[in-house]
Amino acid sequence: MVETGDNPASASGSDLPRSFSFGPDDDTIESGRRSPNNSLLGSRNASRDSLLSSQRDSVYGSRYGFGNAYIQVDDLGIYLSSIAVTALMAVMATIGIILFTLVVTLAVMLGKCQQPPVPNTCRSFALNAELNNLQGWLLPKECENYVAEYVELGQYYTDYKVALDAARDYLSTLSAGPDHRDLIVLDIDETALSNIPYYQANNYGTDPWNEKIWNTWVNNASAPALEPMLSLYSDLQAQNWSFAFITGRPEEQRNVTAQNLLSAGYAGWSALVLRSPEETGLTAVEYKTAHRKELEAQGFRIWSSMGDQWSDITVESVGSRTFKLPNPMYYIY
Numbered sequence: 213m214v215e216t217g218d219n220p221a222s223a224s225g226s227d228l229p230r231s232f233s234f235g236p237d238d239d240t241i242e243s244g245r246r247s248p249n250n251s252l253l254g255s256r257n258a259s260r261d262s263l264l265s266s267q268r269d270s271v272y273g274s275r276y277g278f279g280n281a282y283i284q285v286d287d288l289g290i291y292l293s294s295i296a297v298t299a300l301m302a303v304m305a306t307i308g309i310i311l312f313t314l315v316v317t318l319a320v321m322l323g324k325c326q327q328p329p330v331p332n333t334c335r336s337f338a339l340n341a342e343l344n345n346l347q348g349w350l351l352p353k354e355c356e357n358y359v360a361e362y363v364e365l366g367q368y369y370t371d372y373k374v375a376l377d378a379a380r381d382y383l384s385t386l387s388a389g390p391d392h393r394d395l396i397v398l399d400i401d402e403t404a405l406s407n408i409p410y411y412q413a414n415n416y417g418t419d420p421w422n423e424k425i426w427n428t429w430v431n432n433a434s435a436p437a438l439e440p441m442l443s444l445y446s447d448l449q450a451q452n453w454s455f456a457f458i459t460g461r462p463e464e465q466r467n468v469t470a471q472n473l474l475s476a477g478y479a480g481w482s483a484l485v486l487r488s489p490e491e492t493g494l495t496a497v498e499y500k501t502a503h504r505k506e507l508e509a510q511g512f513r514i515w516s517s518m519g520d521q522w523s524d525i526t527v528e529s530v531g532s533r534t535f536k537l538p539n540p541m542y543y544i545y
Contacts, residue, residue, distance in 0.1 A: 333354075341540070355418070356416050358540075360412075363408060371538045372438060372440060375538065376444055380447075386515060388453045392452055393513055395455070396454070397457075398441075399521065402438075403438070403520050404438065404445070404473065404478060410426070411541050417541035430461065442477050454512065455481045456484075458524075459484075459485065459487075460500075463486045463488050465486065469484070485503045496524075500524060515533075516535065517531050519536070521543065
């Protein structure tokens with residue numbers, strides 16, 4: 213008699229509890245041995261895939277999911293096909309290449325635009341010129357960029373305005389008489405009118421003086437007014453102050469000079485003095501001092517002289533206070 217417990221077949225029979233059954237019945241196992249796709253491991257994978265699929269295709273997922281054959285988005289996440297992943301990586305690589313190219317191109321352009329550093333000697337040169345330590349100088353060629361930056365970045369106009377603000381403050385403490393004999397003496401070039409357009413076209417004064425080119429510019433009568441001076445001029449005229457222009461321009465340029473002053477906004481001056489042929493050999497200091505004395509001889513009371521050159525405001529008959537205006541481009545003694 214064979215005991216039931218020693219019979220392997222009865223160990224897998226229906227008498228065992230379901231919880232101890234690790235697989236299908238004998239027929240199914242035998243079938244699994246013949247067909248690998250129906251093995252125990254395969255059935256477990258299929259069960260797992262079925263579970264995930266059922267979860268993604270649940271009522272909740274179908275209600276909130278969307279996408280296409282390449283990208284699926286639902287409540288469980290985002291699913292990309294291999295084609296979509298490849299395309300995304302290609303796009304990111306292309307964007308990276310484009311950004312790298314732009315950065316390199318911009319760096320090259322900035323390198324080309326960068327100006328060489330300004331030598332410290334140019335700053336010292338400009339300072340000593342304004343301090344009247346240099347006479348008869350020509351702006352060094354290597355300082356052209358220094359002057360260009362000084363003018364074009366606005367520092368020149370700021371310095372000019374600050375000088376005229378000081379003049380305005382001083383003159384506001386004085387009162388001109390009703391006889392219009394209280395006088396302020398002005399230079400013209402780089403004092404009342406600006407020749408910056410001319411100097412921009414001629415290397416900011418680093419080239420030797422060319423009288424023919426300069427005369428062509430003057431004869432165009434197109435120099436603009438320096439606005440802070442024009443404003444001061446108009447305000448003081450309304451307060452009974454009188455003005456006289458003394459310029460180193462030759463007498464033959466009187467008409468175009470008067471035309472330029474009027475078109476720029478200056479009018480009603482008391483005197484316009486230009487250099488006569490007989491005065492050609494005089495220095496600027498000698499020439500301007502002589503004409504200031506003549507104005508005093510005519511009964512004018514000079515209170516102030518203003519100009520961009522030291523020769524405009526030195527020696528005698530310059531008034532009780534003078535104002536030197538900036539000029540980094542040339543010097544006239």
